[in-house]
Amino acid sequence: MKMNNSAQELLMRYLLGVKRELGGKDSDDIAAEIESYIGDLLEERYSSTEEIGTEELEAVLKEMGAPRKVARLYGPQRYLIGPRLFPVYWLVLRILVAVVAGSLALSYFISIGIQQEMAPALGFLEFLGSVFSGVLAAAGSVTIVFGCIERGIENHELDEIKEMDEFKLSDLPDLPEKEHVFHPAGAIVEIIVTILGMAFFTYLRFTNGALPYFINPNEFGGMGRIFTDNFLQFIPVILVLNGLEIGRAATLLAQGRYTALTNWWAIIDKGANMVLSVFLLNAMPLVTLEFFRQIPGLNPGPQADGVANTVLSILIGLSIVGSLVDIIRSTIQEVRNPTY
Numbered sequence: 001m002k003m004n005n006s007a008q009e010l011l012m013r014y015l016l017g018v019k020r021e022l023g024g025k026d027s028d029d030i031a032a033e034i035e036s037y038i039g040d041l042l043e044e045r046y047s048s049t050e051e052i053g054t055e056e057l058e059a060v061l062k063e064m065g066a067p068r069k070v071a072r073l074y075g076p077q078r079y080l081i082g083p084r085l086f087p088v089y090w091l092v093l094r095i096l097v098a099v100v101a102g103s104l105a106l107s108y109f110i111s112i113g114i115q116q117e118m119a120p121a122l123g124f125l126e127f128l129g130s131v132f133s134g135v136l137a138a139a140g141s142v143t144i145v146f147g148c149i150e151r152g153i154e155n156h157e158l159d160e161i162k163e164m165d166e167f168k169l170s171d172l173p174d175l176p177e178k179e180h181v182f183h184p185a186g187a188i189v190e191i192i193v194t195i196l197g198m199a200f201f202t203y204l205r206f207t208n209g210a211l212p213y214f215i216n217p218n219e220f221g222g223m224g225r226i227f228t229d230n231f232l233q234f235i236p237v238i239l240v241l242n243g244l245e246i247g248r249a250a251t252l253l254a255q256g257r258y259t260a261l262t263n264w265w266a267i268i269d270k271g272a273n274m275v276l277s278v279f280l281l282n283a284m285p286l287v288t289l290e291f292f293r294q295i296p297g298l299n300p301g302p303q304a305d306g307v308a309n310t311v312l313s314i315l316i317g318l319s320i321v322g323s324l325v326d327i328i329r330s331t332i333q334e335v336r337n338p339t340y
Helices: 004-024 027-045 056-064 069-074 086-113 121-152 159-164 186-208 235-255 260-282 304-338
Strands: 208-214 219-225
Touching: 004 056, 004 069, 004 086, 027 056, 027 069, 086 121, 159 304, 186 235, 235 260, 260 304
Parallel strands: none
Antiparallel strands: 208 219
């Protein structure tokens, strides 16, 4: 019996999914045992001279179920949350704890960044206490909810959980060499663009939000303000986040591929920018049209500032929604199919 290349790739993806569900030092040994068991099943059904393709292998894998179902048979017994619900419970718990802890941490550091003085040590201890209590409350709430669900369905089949145990080819992780392809040019461009952005924001900080204008190419007209003090107070935070983006891009260049570190780094960075956007939205107005009023021939009306800030608020709001969706999608993808 021999598998063709497509079937071998499918088997490797399935075993990779099992190993990621298992974790721990014994995952390779267990995966080898499962591979041997699958081989035995195929030998029972097909002759030694017959070539096994994806169709024949899929039939066996569908009978076995999803990787999480097979891994559950080899994993430790959990009694508070039963084996049917534990994979879903663990996924929800990790996402919620990360969101709560990350949101509290980002809110604290951004608030520190926009203040003139650093918060005292007592304030930091209060922050640690709020993170601990927030994470504990979130974890406790999720555990109670799933515990109640577990008791409620103790003698019943849950269609949603049963569906998660079914084998689905689309849920299998890609093999490492087929996962996100890293392009160095993209990271280099990101570094250059981010550095230019940092230079621009640093310039705004020193000019108090003003930009130069010229009456004609040879005659300097002066400086006109376009950003308010409400925006300028966030520039130190923006510079810090830009520095983190450069650090991630540089790490990618050094590693030459995407890893769990860089993927989670990207998720945290998106979360930080989303929290910053919330702060910006609450700090309106951020822009003024004073710059255009000083240019001869241009004189925006008194309501123009309000219109400009309203449009900016809508754009920031849309970016917050888009970032939240992207963060949730990326987090679920990384939790379910982590990169190594």
